[in-house]
Amino acid sequence: MKSLLWLQTGSCGGDTMSILCADSPSLEELIDHFGIRILWQPSLSTESAASLERTIDAILADQLALDIFCVEGSIICGPNGSGMFDPYRGRAKMDWIRRLAEKAGVLVAIGTCAAFGGVHSAPPNPTDCLGLQFDKTTGGGLLADSWRSRLGLPVVNLAGCPTHPNTMTKTLAMLATGIPLELDHLNRPKLFFNTTVHQGCTRNEYHEYDVEDTSFGGNACMFFNLGCQGPMTMAVCNSELWNGRNSKTRAGVPCFGCTSPDFPLDRDLFLTEKIGPIPVNLPLGVERANYMAYKSLAHDAAPERVLNKKMDT
Numbered sequence: 001m002k003s004l005l006w007l008q009t010g011s012c013g014g015d016t017m018s019i020l021c022a023d024s025p026s027l028e029e030l031i032d033h034f035g036i037r038i039l040w041q042p043s044l045s046t047e048s049a050a051s052l053e054r055t056i057d058a059i060l061a062d063q064l065a066l067d068i069f070c071v072e073g074s075i076i077c078g079p080n081g082s083g084m085f086d087p088y089r090g091r092a093k094m095d096w097i098r099r100l101a102e103k104a105g106v107l108v109a110i111g112t113c114a115a116f117g118g119v120h121s122a123p124p125n126p127t128d129c130l131g132l133q134f135d136k137t138t139g140g141g142l143l144a145d146s147w148r149s150r151l152g153l154p155v156v157n158l159a160g161c162p163t164h165p166n167t168m169t170k171t172l173a174m175l176a177t178g179i180p181l182e183l184d185h186l187n188r189p190k191l192f193f194n195t196t197v198h199q200g201c202t203r204n205e206y207h208e209y210d211v212e213d214t215s216f217g218g219n220a221c222m223f224f225n226l227g228c229q230g231p232m233t234m235a236v237c238n239s240e241l242w243n244g245r246n247s248k249t250r251a252g253v254p255c256f257g258c259t260s261p262d263f264p265l266d267r268d269l270f271l272t273e274k275i276g277p278i279p280v281n282l283p284l285g286v287e288r289a290n291y292m293a294y295k296s297l298a299h300d301a302a303p304e305r306v307l308n309k310k311m312d313t
Contacts, residue, residue, distance in 0.1 A: 002067040002176040005055065005100070006041040006110070009086055009093050010120045010129055011073025014162035015111040016043045021243055022165035025173055034173040036068070053089065056096070059103050068175055069104035071097060074113040074120040074129035075142045085127050094142055097132070106149050106175055107132065108156045110168065115157035115188075116261040117141070123266050133157075133187065137261045157187045161258035164236055167192045186261060188234070196284060197230035197247075197255045198223075200238030207231070209302035210295040222254045224279065227270045229257030231283030 008016075019027055030036050038045065040052050058064035075094050076086035083092025101107050109115040109132045116136055121129040131141040133155040139145035148154060156175075158168055171189055174181060182190045198204060206212070207221035214225050222228035230238075233255055237247040248255055254270060257263050267273060273280040282291055 001035040001037050002105075003037050003039050003065055004068040004070060004172070005039045005059070005066055006070040006072065007093070007097070007100075008042050009071060009073035009097065009114070010076045010127065011111070011113060012119075013043060013072070015072045015160075015168070016041070018160075018162035018165045019168050020165070022169040023244065024166045024240075025169050027169065030169050030172055030176075034176045036172065036176050039064075039066075056100065060099055062103070065105075066100065066103045067105040068108060068172065069100055069106070070108045070110050070172075071114045071132060072110040074117055075132060076120070076127045076129055077142075078126070078128035081128070097142060101132075101143060101147075101149070104149050105151045106153050106156060108158060108171070108175070109133070110158055111163050112159045112161045112258055112260075112263055115155070115159045115186075116263070118161060119264055122264050131157075131261075134261055153181075154183070154187045156181065156183065156189065159186070159188055159193070159259040159261075160235065161256075161263065164192070164240065164242065166240060167236060184234075188259070192236050193234040193259065195234065195236065195239055197233045197235050197237045197249065198283065201230055201247075201249045202238075203249060205306060208298060209306050210299035211302055211306055216252060218252075222249070223272065223283075225272055226254050227256075227268065227272050228254035229260070229265075229281075230255035232281055233257040233260055235259045 039055050055064065059066045075097065077083050077094060078085045083094040086093045088096055112118040113120055114132055116131040116134045117129050120127065121136065133141050133143045133147060135141045143155065158171055184190050184193055203221045207223055211220045212224040213220040213222055223231055228249065230249055238249065241247055256269055278288065278292055282288060
């Protein structure tokens with residue numbers, strides 16, 4: 001059985017809410033079938049706060065093993081590097097995180113806030129927030145870029161705002177059972193961050209034929225005009241639907257790129273920035289010089305059924 005401690009720092013609690021929706025495996029299966037013992041989880045544990053204090057003290061005294069250490073939320077470093085905007089037991093939480101991280105078999109950043117800084121680190125970042133091992137796109141957050149856990153792993157970044165529920169439970173199940181995790185350049189598990197949100201999107205064909213919506217409520221692509229980040233964002237949202245039913249783009253809402261280290265973008269979320277007629281950020285793997293020529297040809301080749309469906313919406 002593997003022990004798991006889950007602490008919240010600068011967090012809205014969205015990842016905790018998300019994991020309750022997991023079904024492959026579910027949270028109950030994670031505990032019963034994959035042998036995870038939850039030492040503490042702020043919203044799920046029934047023990048008192050005094051129990052958490054005893055647990056932390058036992059871990060730091062090497063009287064209790066900490067196999068998996070999960071942190072949900074941005075690391076708050078203000079004011080002036082003291083971290084005392086977010087204290088626990090008279091000491092900055094960032095200091096407790098550092099101490100516990102040294103005892104952990106593996107340290108897991110739950111959500112984009114813990115991984116990269118997220119919403120709380122958006123400009124002007126008044127509380128000086130950052131991620132566990134990244135500050136947005138820059139390596140080295142609370143912990144140095146070279147930091148490794150007791151098992152030799154960097155911080156495992158389960159990015160998302162919130163993180164997909166099954167991404168969390170599957171990753172934790174793999175860690176509990178010793179299945180190796182291959183990480184990408186942002187230390188996200190490649191198994192769950194190797195396809196774009198664009199792949200599997202019901203609006204994909206419209207994108208390929210340059211049939212783009214200019215206002216909400218239609219069925220066409222939202223990339224060219226409405227700020228959708230789906231073609232540039234690595235996540236499983238359309239290959240493994242939320243609650244097995246839906247995703248943002250299927251519901252008519254642009255992808256905001258919430259698994260990316262620079263989320264949230266410091267601009268209008270519902271507008272595609274362009275230089276002239278060309279979007280500033282192009283789909284992954286697309287060369288700028290070829291983009292407009294391709295899109296023009298693609299629009300001319302669009303089948304009537306695609307154009308008609310666009311006009312009907």
